[in-house]
Amino acid sequence: MAESTFLVVQPGVLTTIQDLGRFGYGSIGMPAAGAMDPYAHQLANLMVGNSLHEATLEMTFIGPTLVSKGSHRIALAGGDLGAELNEIPLPSCGSWTMREGDTLTFKGGSGVRSYLAVAGGWDVETVLGSKSTYTRAKLGGYQGRPLKKEDSLNVGSIVTSLRWQGSLPMNLVDEFFSTEKPIRVLWGPQDDYFSEKEKARFLEQSWTVNKDSDRMGYRLDGNPLIHLDKKEIISDGVCQGAIQVPGHGQPIVLLADAQTTGGYPKIATIISSDLGRPAHYKAGDFIQFQSVTYEEAIQIMKERQQQIHFVQDWIQSRERATSHLWHIYIDSKHYRVRVDEKPENQ
């Protein structure tokens, strides 16, 4: 029987196994962890026919160099990290086949985070209901840590295999990874620790992402916000996406590895549809926030679900079509040309 693994030749900058998070243990102080961008993670799974919860590799700045043992369907979704399959550049969102001995590399690109799914999922132990790596407790994922050189990644068994492969049209998913549009928030729970004037300043200015930003939280720099009176609260519960403002007035956006409780006032909280967007910002980038109402947030959540269904439908429609991939060499330059035969009703 052929081996069903990937060899890690280079680990990349920070590559961890993540799924949608370890929920249900917040009451014991266990952070949920999970993919920084849950939507990119879900798209990658969708393109290889996995369940949306299946584990993917979260790659940061430069992904790993992986050699395929056996034949595998893979998918990438997220920012552009300069992926190449056997030295042929790949688009940042799409699905391809890796055959025995094929090499996937990342040269680095304009993106910050991307997700690599494999049909069947990355086969690691489930710890407290999740495969997500939480590095601070050395728990979950691949031995509780980021990938290292010479690790060997096993692949699980395939549930649904898809025939379709290729790249996802960017207009379907552009909005998911945008670093242009403001990130939408709901006020609170402690916005009453700030005057209306300070709340307006929170929205008006562009905040710079500080270099001390990681999976736990992003520190933002700007004109400090001034608390009305108290600068601390007695610790209460924290959700991913909460934006706390410590005494110095520079906000911290709490993300995937956020602690479960915290003692600073939380001026606002990112709506769940935009929770994955900070993942695509790097140090020095500007972040701006926009406030929405609860009703608007719910509406956006419904639209986001529809967008995912739309991508699902699009893949299903390709599944019914036939496509041919041509490798054409002109003056020793290599071109890939795909000819799609569209299904009848399109």
Next chain:
Amino acid sequence: MMRLPRFLMQGDRGMVIEFGQEIHHQYVEQVRLLMVALEEARISGVEELIPTYRSLLVRYQPLRIDFYELQEKVELLLQETNRVLAPAFVTDIPVCYDEEFGPDLMDVANHAKCTAEEVIQIHTSADYLIYMLGFTPGFPYLGGLSEKIACPRLSKPRTAVPAGSVGIAETQTGIYPLLSPGGWRIIGKTPLRLFDPQIEPPVLLRAGDYLRFVPISREEYLEISKQVESGFYSAVRRPKEVQ
């Protein structure tokens, strides 16, 4: 009849039910009562409950139940005044206060102007209320440390405090469940595991319960360590006596 708490939004899938803004044992009790009631009610769309000193965070799926529907259900639960809390438990935490495990014990004693034995005696003669678990998985925030042995944090935190270390910071005392950095004054170490992801439940303690430190010798420490290692140790838990 309970005073009605405040219902605050934390994003579009978090509800903070706030009983008060300061630390008070009455709030801890109210949080615990509501948590038990919500666990029993099994409301569809409620995903997770996170209790703290003074509030309960409810994570929910807004497409299954929205904030206002959830608030109504919680208010109904709060009106059931005949609810009686199950008794709290006290878990014994054996601690060896030898110098190799408690490098800061003498400093705490000097600060309190007493002997090391007196610090141990004071530290082990109270039941500590577990307000909440947090910071790292299983870390208990405890109330009830005697002012007499309160001691400021180290001016320079250690980069690595071993798992099981028992420390003091101002009027708080606690136990490090995992090897982690920390600035608390370390006075001893327990051989028990506060957090073990391989067992269910993965933590030894629960918010709203109590713990009591029990002094043990180095020999007892090693013996219990062995039992914990082989999975044969079971922690001593007894109902809290009503005072």
